[in-house]
Amino acid sequence: MDFKNFQKNFLKVISTSDVANELIKEIRTIGKLNVDEVISIYRQDYVARLSEALGEFFESVWFVLGDDDFFKLAKEYVESNPSSVQDLANYGRHFPEYLKKTSYQREFPFLFELASLEQSYWDFFHKKGTPYQDPWDSLNPEQFGDLKLKFPQDCRTFSSEYSLASLFMARKNKLNSSDNENFNWSLPEHAFLYKSSDQVGLIHLTIGQKLIIDNLLQGKCVSDSLELAADIDPQEVSQLFSLLKSHQVQLELVL
Amino acid sequence: MEKFLNPNISKVGVGLRHTHFPYFESGPPPNVDFFEAITENFLNTRGRPFTIIEKIRSDYPLALHGVSLSLAGEEDPPLDYLKKVKSLIAILDPFLISDHLCWTGGSAHNLHNLLPIPFNLETKLLLLGRIKKVQDFYQREVLIENVSAYFTLNSSTEEESDFMNDLCKKSGCGILLDINNIFVNSVNQDFNPYEYLDRVNFSYVKQIHLAGHSDLGDYLFDTHSRAPSDKVWDLYRYALAKKNNIPTLIEWDEDIPPFQRLEEEVKKAKRNGF
Numbered sequence: 001m002d003f004k005n006f007q008k009n010f011l012k013v014i015s016t017s018d019v020a021n022e023l024i025k026e027i028r029t030i031g032k033l034n035v036d037e038v039i040s041i042y043r044q045d046y047v048a049r050l051s052e053a054l055g056e057f058f059e060s061v062w063f064v065l066g067d068d069d070f071f072k073l074a075k076e077y078v079e080s081n082p083s084s085v086q087d088l089a090n091y092g093r094h095f096p097e098y099l100k101k102t103s104y105q106r107e108f109p110f111l112f113e114l115a116s117l118e119q120s121y122w123d124f125f126h127k128k129g130t131p132y133q134d135p136w137d138s139l140n141p142e143q144f145g146d147l148k149l150k151f152p153q154d155c156r157t158f159s160s161e162y163s164l165a166s167l168f169m170a171r172k173n174k175l176n177s178s179d180n181e182n183f184n185w186s187l188p189e190h191a192f193l194y195k196s197s198d199q200v201g202l203i204h205l206t207i208g209q210k211l212i213i214d215n216l217l218q219g220k221c222v223s224d225s226l227e228l229a230a231d232i233d234p235q236e237v238s239q240l241f242s243l244l245k246s247h248q249v250q251l252e253l254v255l
Numbered sequence: 256m257e258k259f260l261n262p263n264i265s266k267v268g269v270g271l272r273h274t275h276f277p278y279f280e281s282g283p284p285p286n287v288d289f290f291e292a293i294t295e296n297f298l299n300t301r302g303r304p305f306t307i308i309e310k311i312r313s314d315y316p317l318a319l320h321g322v323s324l325s326l327a328g329e330e331d332p333p334l335d336y337l338k339k340v341k342s343l344i345a346i347l348d349p350f351l352i353s354d355h356l357c358w359t360g361g362s363a364h365n366l367h368n369l370l371p372i373p374f375n376l377e378t379k380l381l382l383l384g385r386i387k388k389v390q391d392f393y394q395r396e397v398l399i400e401n402v403s404a405y406f407t408l409n410s411s412t413e414e415e416s417d418f419m420n421d422l423c424k425k426s427g428c429g430i431l432l433d434i435n436n437i438f439v440n441s442v443n444q445d446f447n448p449y450e451y452l453d454r455v456n457f458s459y460v461k462q463i464h465l466a467g468h469s470d471l472g473d474y475l476f477d478t479h480s481r482a483p484s485d486k487v488w489d490l491y492r493y494a495l496a497k498k499n500n501i502p503t504l505i506e507w508d509e510d511i512p513p514f515q516r517l518e519e520e521v522k523k524a525k526r527n528g529f
């Protein structure tokens with residue numbers, strides 16, 4: 001068998017586990033191992049390597065499901081989604097969609113949203129950051145209402161019927177999977193994910209604050225943005241702007 | 256052992272791993288001669304990992320070590336991959352560039368593993384063409400590393416060491432000699448690792464890798480999860496007696512210890528493993 005055919009057969013056997021006769025003839029095993037056993041060294045390594053990569057990118061999903069279920073699911077995903085990337089950090093792009101179709105989504109209906117949030121986190125993480133510059137110093141308070149706030153770095157808001165932001169932060173704060181049983185994930189949450197310098201941060205928001213940011217992101221000026229979030233408590237408004245300042249969210253103030 | 260002691264101390268480096276990033280940001284300057292980064296980890300990021308590698312590069316020499324070139328793969332390495340590596344080379348100006356003597360899978364199914372190849376004329380011709388193309392594209396010499404192999408192929412007609420010497424002679428590439436891989440293979444495949452070293456033409460050897468392996472009972476597994484074993488250090492001394500001053504890297508990729516533990520291994524390598 002020439003080497004090209006060997007490679008084709010070898011790749012097949014990694015996913016199907018039927019060892020073709022030609023492979024048996026070509027492979028010289030090591031020690032006391034037989035052909036099945038040496039191939040399974042490579043098969044197990046493949047599944048382990050890619051599952052670990054999924055665990056790294058979707059650690060909140062891992063936190064929710066616990067070790068056994070997460071790695072069972074990861075193995076299924078790896079076996080049905082061969083890698084076509086060179087950089088493992090790009091593997092698992094379809095994992096959030098895949099979660100939608102699993103039985104776990106019934107028990108934890110937020111898995112898809114949570115995985116998508118983690119994907120945004122990593123997308124932001126790998127973008128180039130710029131050092132923070134405080135835009136508030138030069139601000140003339142009288143002109144505040146007419147200002148448009150531009151967000152020059154990556155950011156997005158999100159809303160969920162579930163406690164996505166808290167789950168995400170819990171995992172980032174390195175809680176163990178055993179803590180997930182005490183976790184109340186049934187509270188609706190709104191949040192803002194942003195990049196500032198080299199860090200990616202997350203701010204919990206009220207629904208009103210989330211509306212204001214959405215309006216600002218659409219290019220509306222401050223007074224229009226506040227007006228459209230009509231019922232909002234003035235305290236929430238000032239809290240929002242101090243949060244943006246204290247978290248050093250990058251902003252450009254444009255008149 | 257005294258006769259193996261080398262008066263010229265090698266440059267010794269460690270792998271750049273993200274678990275140590277917080278240490279690099281707040282700890283004392285790392286006491287190593289150089290760093291080696293996995294090329295693919297920096298192809299698609301301009302975030303914090305990139306800031307760190309640029310900072311490291313401003314203070315230390317850097318080697319770029321690829322794991323996805325798949326030189327013996329079914330298809331040529333993809334052009335977009337080569338372009339990304341080339342632009343990384345332009346930014347980071349590494350003193351060494353390397354990848355492996357292996358294939359890693361197909362373009363539609365990358366196994367992300369370093370898979371064994373047959374050492375015969377057919378593979379050699381394939382590799383010579385590929386290595387030349389890659390070196391021409393990068394405009395740089397590339398080093399090729401011997402891998403751990405849990406099987407060999409019956410269609411091999413040459414020894415791995417002879418095969419690598421010939422590749423270097425005919426393509427102008429160099430050898431990254433992984434001493435632990437030689438040891439692991441010598442036990443698993445039942446050959447004498449000293450005879451392997453005797454066959455290597457050390458004028459081609461431009462870098463050495465040292466790592467730890469695990470004994471799984473039926474075979475040794477190249478885990479990079481601990482310090483090099485005594486037998487690997489013995490082989491290292493034997494190699495240095497053939498050629499001194501070869502940049503040497505301590506590889507540690509699983510159960511990665513605090514950075515200070517790696518610095519101890521660096522010191523040990525500078526004492527030729529004593």
Ligand SMILES: [Fe+2]
Binds near residue numbers: 400433464506
């Ligand atoms: Fe190595």
